[in-house]
Amino acid sequence: MSKNNLHLLKIIVMTLSKAEENYLKAIFKIAEKENKSVSTNAIARHLNTTAASVTDMLRKLSEKELITYEKYKGVSLSTSGNKMATNLIRRHRLWEVFLVNKLRFAWHQVHDIAEELEHIYSEELIARLDAFLDYPKFDPHGDPIPNAEGKFTIRNQTALAELFAGQNGIVLGVKDSRDDFLKYLTDMHIKLGSAIKIQKITHFDKSMHITIDERTEAVISHQVAMNLLVRIQ
Amino acid sequence: MSKNNLHLLKIIVMTLSKAEENYLKAIFKIAEKENKSVSTNAIARHLNTTAASVTDMLRKLSEKELITYEKYKGVSLSTSGNKMATNLIRRHRLWEVFLVNKLRFAWHQVHDIAEELEHIYSEELIARLDAFLDYPKFDPHGDPIPNAEGKFTIRNQTALAELFAGQNGIVLGVKDSRDDFLKYLTDMHIKLGSAIKIQKITHFDKSMHITIDERTEAVISHQVAMNLLVRIQ
DNA sequence: GTCTGAATTTAGGCATGTCTAAAAACAATT
DNA sequence: AATTGTTTTTAGACATGCCTAAATTCAGAC
Known part of the structure; x- marks a missing residue:
C-alpha cells in the first residue's frame, strides 16, 4: 500500500473524542449564524469554557485536518470536519425524534439526552434508527435532519x-x-x-x-x- | 441542613465516570460467578487492563464508598455500589431489547452498542424506554432485566x-x-x-x-x- | 518457620482536556 | 505611528485514567 493510501485510511478510520466532536459542532453552529471565520472567543462562549482551552483544541483539530486554522485568524471547518459536524447534527436530531415520537418526551426535555446519544458512534445504529423513525426530514423543533450524505431538506417557512x-x-x-x-x-x-x-x-x-x-x-x-x-x- | 444530611445528599447526587461504572459492573459480574471477594487480577483480566490501573481505581471507588476494599484482600460491592451496578445492568439489557426488538439488530450485534448506551444517565430516559419496550423481564440473550428497584426475575431454566x-x-x-x-x-x-x-x-x-x-x-x-x-x- | 513464585501495590510517567495568569498580537482611534 | 483595549496564544498546573517497572505482601510447599 502506498503512503498516499495510508493517509486516506487514516482519515476514514479516525474516531473523535466527545470533546473534539463538541468543538466541531460548535464551530459548525457558529459559522452557520455568523457568516465568517469563527473566533476563539465565540467558541469559548458557546462551549462554556476558556479561550485558552479553545486554542489548545484548535491546534489539535488542525493537526487532524478537520479545521483550517491560522493563529489569530479564526477557524473554519475543512471538508472532512464539515462532514463530521453534519453527521453529528444528523445523529442528534434523529435521537430527538426518537425521544419525542417514540418515548413521548416533551419538546423541551430532549436536548440534553440527545447531546449524549449523538456521541455513540455506529453507522448501522443510525441507519437503523433512521429507518425505525421512518426517515424523518425534520426534528421536533422543526430543524432539518441531514441525510446520510449530509444533504439538508429545505422548505418554505x-x-x-x-x-x-x-x-x-x-x-x-x-x-x-x-x-x-x-x-x-x-x-x-x-x-x-x-x-x-x-x-x-x-x-x-x-x-x-x-x-x-x-x-x-x-x-x-x-x-x-x-x-x-x-x-x- | 445538618452534616449528616449533606453526606446523604452527596451519595444521592453522585454521578460516576464511564470508567468507574465499568469497574463496578466488572466487580458485579465476577462476584456473580466466583462466590468470593473479587481479586485485582480478575478485574484486570475482565477489563483488559493492568493490575496497577485496577489498584488505582479501587482506591478511588473505596473513597466513594462504592466498594469494600482492604489492600491485598480483594473487593466486594457496598450496598450503594451494588445498586449502581444493578442499575447499569438494567440499562444495558433494556437497550439490548430495544436494539433487537425495535431496531431489528441481530443477537450478536448489540452488545457493544449497548455498552455505550448504558452510560447515558437519565432516570426518565430509562423509565420511558422500559415502558416503550413493555417492561421486558429478559434481554435478547435470556438474561433477566432487574426492575427499577433492582429485583431480578427468576425462572426455571x-x-x-x-x-x-x-x-x-x-x-x-x-x-x-x-x-x-x-x-x-x-x-x-x-x-x-x-x-x-x-x-x-x-x-x-x-x-x-x-x-x-x-x-x-x-x-x-x-x-x-x-x-x-x-x-x- | 522459611522460601519462592504469584498477586498486589507503589512510584513515576504519559495523554487528554481543562484551568489561571501572563505575554503577545491585533485593531481601532487619535 | 503610537497608544490602548481586546482577543488570542503561551506557559505552567491540575485531575483522570491509563501505563511500565520495581517493591512489597501473601500463600503454599517444603
Whole structure:
C-alpha cells in the first residue's frame, strides 16, 4: 500500500473524542449564524469554557485536518470536519425524534439526552434508527435532519410575525429552542402542526390575537411570533 | 441542613465516570460467578487492563464508598455500589431489547452498542424506554432485566444438555453469549422461543439430534447443548 | 518457620482536556 | 505611528485514567 493510501485510511478510520466532536459542532453552529471565520472567543462562549482551552483544541483539530486554522485568524471547518459536524447534527436530531415520537418526551426535555446519544458512534445504529423513525426530514423543533450524505431538506417557512390578520399558518418549528420558550408553547397548546389563525394584530406592540387549532384563543407577543416558524396556508 | 444530611445528599447526587461504572459492573459480574471477594487480577483480566490501573481505581471507588476494599484482600460491592451496578445492568439489557426488538439488530450485534448506551444517565430516559419496550423481564440473550428497584426475575431454566431423548424445550436464552456462538445459533435457525425436540442422543459424544420448531433437523454438539437454556415442556 | 513464585501495590510517567495568569498580537482611534 | 483595549496564544498546573517497572505482601510447599 502506498503512503498516499495510508493517509486516506487514516482519515476514514479516525474516531473523535466527545470533546473534539463538541468543538466541531460548535464551530459548525457558529459559522452557520455568523457568516465568517469563527473566533476563539465565540467558541469559548458557546462551549462554556476558556479561550485558552479553545486554542489548545484548535491546534489539535488542525493537526487532524478537520479545521483550517491560522493563529489569530479564526477557524473554519475543512471538508472532512464539515462532514463530521453534519453527521453529528444528523445523529442528534434523529435521537430527538426518537425521544419525542417514540418515548413521548416533551419538546423541551430532549436536548440534553440527545447531546449524549449523538456521541455513540455506529453507522448501522443510525441507519437503523433512521429507518425505525421512518426517515424523518425534520426534528421536533422543526430543524432539518441531514441525510446520510449530509444533504439538508429545505422548505418554505416564515416567522409567524410576518403574517397579516386573517392569514393562517401551520407550525413547522421554532427559531429559539430554549427550554422556557418551548415550555411556554406547550402551556399554550401550540405544537408542531398546530394551525394558527391570525385574528387581529395590535399595531401598538405588534402583539397578535390568534386562534390555535380552531379551538383556543390566545394573545402572543411580537417576540413569540418572531420565534414561531410556520408554513403559510 | 445538618452534616449528616449533606453526606446523604452527596451519595444521592453522585454521578460516576464511564470508567468507574465499568469497574463496578466488572466487580458485579465476577462476584456473580466466583462466590468470593473479587481479586485485582480478575478485574484486570475482565477489563483488559493492568493490575496497577485496577489498584488505582479501587482506591478511588473505596473513597466513594462504592466498594469494600482492604489492600491485598480483594473487593466486594457496598450496598450503594451494588445498586449502581444493578442499575447499569438494567440499562444495558433494556437497550439490548430495544436494539433487537425495535431496531431489528441481530443477537450478536448489540452488545457493544449497548455498552455505550448504558452510560447515558437519565432516570426518565430509562423509565420511558422500559415502558416503550413493555417492561421486558429478559434481554435478547435470556438474561433477566432487574426492575427499577433492582429485583431480578427468576425462572426455571435448564441447559438443553440435561434433557433426555423425547423431551421438548423452549429456548429461553444462552449461557455463553459470545459472538460466534450467537452467530452459529442464528445460522441454525435457533432463536429465543424456538421449540427444540430431542430426537436422539449419541452416547459416545453426547451430541444431540434435534428438531427445531418442528421443521429443521439438526445435530448439535454437547458443548452447544450445555450453553442453550430451555424451559422443559 | 522459611522460601519462592504469584498477586498486589507503589512510584513515576504519559495523554487528554481543562484551568489561571501572563505575554503577545491585533485593531481601532487619535 | 503610537497608544490602548481586546482577543488570542503561551506557559505552567491540575485531575483522570491509563501505563511500565520495581517493591512489597501473601500463600503454599517444603
